Amino acid sequence: MSGDLCGALWNHEAKGSMTEGGHVAGRSHSYDYGGSSGSGCLVFLLAISAVLGYFIVSSDPTDGLDYASGDAPVEMKRALCYSDSGPCPPPGFKWTVPASGVIRTRFEREDIHDRTKLRGWFRLDARLFIEEQQEVRDCPAVVDWSLLVDGKAIAQGTVTAGSGDHEVTGTPPRDARFMRLTARRTDSLPCRGTFQWISAGLD
Numbered sequence: 276m277s278g279d280l281c282g283a284l285w286n287h288e289a290k291g292s293m294t295e296g297g298h299v300a301g302r303s304h305s306y307d308y309g310g311s312s313g314s315g316c317l318v319f320l321l322a323i324s325a326v327l328g329y330f331i332v333s334s335d336p337t338d339g340l341d342y343a344s345g346d347a348p349v350e351m352k353r354a355l356c357y358s359d360s361g362p363c364p365p366p367g368f369k370w371t372v373p374a375s376g377v378i379r380t381r382f383e384r385e386d387i388h389d390r391t392k393l394r395g396w397f398r399l400d401a402r403l404f405i406e407e408q409q410e411v412r413d414c415p416a417v418v419d420w421s422l423l424v425d426g427k428a429i430a431q432g433t434v435t436a437g438s439g440d441h442e443v444t445g446t447p448p449r450d451a452r453f454m455r456l457t458a459r460r461t462d463s464l465p466c467r468g469t470f471q472w473i474s475a476g477l478d
Contacts, residue, residue, distance in 0.1 A: 339385050
């Protein structure tokens, strides 16, 4: 792919008729696509990709929400990917929830006037390692979750590992600056779960 692009750039620059030896009529310099010019073009393309990757990967994974206090989530940031490499990983937050565990995370809204509706999906993944068989099996862990403002739930539900995502809907009070997420394991299974808020944020 980079070779085709470099070739296109080379052909764009090397307008005019080619003479024997790789010289362009009317110009004093020569082109060597397979040598330093091609290498320079490839380095340039890699540098551009690195810059784009930095801004995409380091960008805020959510819109309208910032972590404030409590159990800190892992930020799932936007990733630089290409259509032929499969779906791009979605941004959001994730937490590890052990057996009988609970997470409590406080978020701050970035703009309390323009972004007013919750969005995204909650997902729960859980696996259990069976030592006797030396294999990993799905674990149907269960989490009850709620989003609260001033102690009052504005959205709540239950998500079970392996049963699909649970859409997050709700509208915080207009002047509410902070919001708390609580997620509690309600099963007694000995597996660890990964609780995710996919595409977390406010619209």
